[in-house]
Amino acid sequence: MTAFAPDSLVLNRKLPLWYQVSQSLRASILGRTADASLRLPTEEQLAEHYGVSVLTMRQALKELETEGLISRHRRRGTFIEPAAMRGAPVRLLGSVDAIVAQQSGDRTTILGHERTPVSGELLAHFPDTPEVVTYRRLRHDSESGEPTNWAENAVLPELAKAIDLADLVRWPMTKVLRDIAQVQISRITDTVEARLADPLTAELLQVPLLSPILHYTGVTYDKSGRVVDVARIRYRGDRFSFTVTVDAS
Numbered sequence: 001m002t003a004f005a006p007d008s009l010v011l012n013r014k015l016p017l018w019y020q021v022s023q024s025l026r027a028s029i030l031g032r033t034a035d036a037s038l039r040l041p042t043e044e045q046l047a048e049h050y051g052v053s054v055l056t057m058r059q060a061l062k063e064l065e066t067e068g069l070i071s072r073h074r075r076r077g078t079f080i081e082p083a084a085m086r087g088a089p090v091r092l093l094g095s096v097d098a099i100v101a102q103q104s105g106d107r108t109t110i111l112g113h114e115r116t117p118v119s120g121e122l123l124a125h126f127p128d129t130p131e132v133v134t135y136r137r138l139r140h141d142s143e144s145g146e147p148t149n150w151a152e153n154a155v156l157p158e159l160a161k162a163i164d165l166a167d168l169v170r171w172p173m174t175k176v177l178r179d180i181a182q183v184q185i186s187r188i189t190d191t192v193e194a195r196l197a198d199p200l201t202a203e204l205l206q207v208p209l210l211s212p213i214l215h216y217t218g219v220t221y222d223k224s225g226r227v228v229d230v231a232r233i234r235y236r237g238d239r240f241s242f243t244v245t246v247d248a249s
Contacts, residue, residue: 004032004040004080006049015210021050022060027212029069029080030238040070040078108169111136111150111204115157122154125219125227132230133160135168138204148240150204151233159183159228174220177229184223191217194237201234212237 006028025046040046047057061078064070069084113135118126126132132154139149153173155163162181177183195215202209214235222228 004028004037006046017052017056018059018063019208020210021046021052021057022063023208023211024050025060026064026067026069027237029064029084032080038080038082040080042077107140107142107145109138109140110165110168111138113160113165116154118154122230125230126154126156129156131157133157133163135163135173137168146239147205147236149233149235150201151231154230154232156226156228173229173231174218177220183220183228185228186221186223186225188221189219195234197234197237205234205236207236207238214240 006025041049043054043057043061046061047054050057061070061072065072068081070078070080072078113133115131116134117131118129122132133156135151135153135155137151137153138147139151140147151173155173155177159177159181163176164180167176167180171179174185174188178185193215195213196210197205197207197213199209201207201213202211205213207213214237216231216233216235218229218231218233219227220229220231
C-alpha cells in the first residue's frame with residue numbers, strides 16, 4: 001500500500017466483518033500522521049489487506065462515507081476528507097508538573113465515588129489494602145463539549161479523607177494528592193495500551209461498541225515506595241494518538 005497504510009486487523013468471526021473493518025479503518029484515518037496522503041488504496045487493495053471480500057470492503061467504506069470521513073469519486077478514487085480530525089497525542093512526560101499539565105484543560109464531570117474492594121488488576125498494587133476509594137470522572141473537550149476520556153482513580157482510604165470533589169472538578173488527581181493531601185510523590189509509572197471499548201466506555205465516550213480506545217494506567221508512588229493512586233483512563237481512539245519523546249542527549 002503506497003498511498004495510505006491502514007492498521008492490520010485480527011477479525012472476530014462473531015461480529016459483522018464490515019463493521020470490524022470500518023472501525024479499524026476509521027481508527028487509522030483519525031490516527032494518521034500530519035503528512036499522510038489523503039488518498040486511500042482501491043477497494044481491491046483494502047479487501048486484500050484485511051482478508052475480506054470486495055463486497056464487505058465496499059460496505060465498510062459506505063459506513064465511513066456516511067460518517068463524512070471519506071469521499072468517493074468515480075474514476076478518481078476514495079479520499080480522506082481533510083476536515084476529518086486527526087487525534088491529539090497522549091504523551092508520557094517526565095515530571096509530575098508535566099503530567100498535571102497533560103491532564104488539565106478539559107471540562108470535568110464527577111460520575112461518582114465509593115469504597116470498593118481491591119480486586120483484579122488492583123491486587124498487584126494494593127496487596128495489603130482490602131478497600132480503596134474509587135473516583136470516576138468524565139472529561140469533555142472545553143470547546144466542542146465532546147467527551148474525550150473517562151477516568152477511574154483508586155486511592156488509599158486515608159488519603160481520600162483530604163479530597164474534596166470540588167477540587168477534582170478543577171484539577172487532576174495528581175495535583176490534588178500532591179497539593180491538597182500533601183502526598184510526597186516520588187514517581188509515576190505510565191502504561192498505554194490499545195483496547196476495545198466495553199459497553200460502559202462506549203456509552204460514556206459516545207463511540208461504537210468495540211471501537212479502538214487508548215487505555216492509560218498511571219501508578220503513583222510516595223516517597224516510601226507505597227502505591228497511593230492507580231489511575232485508569234480510557235481515551236477515545238479517534239481523538240488521541242500515543243507519543244513518546246526520547247532525549248538522546
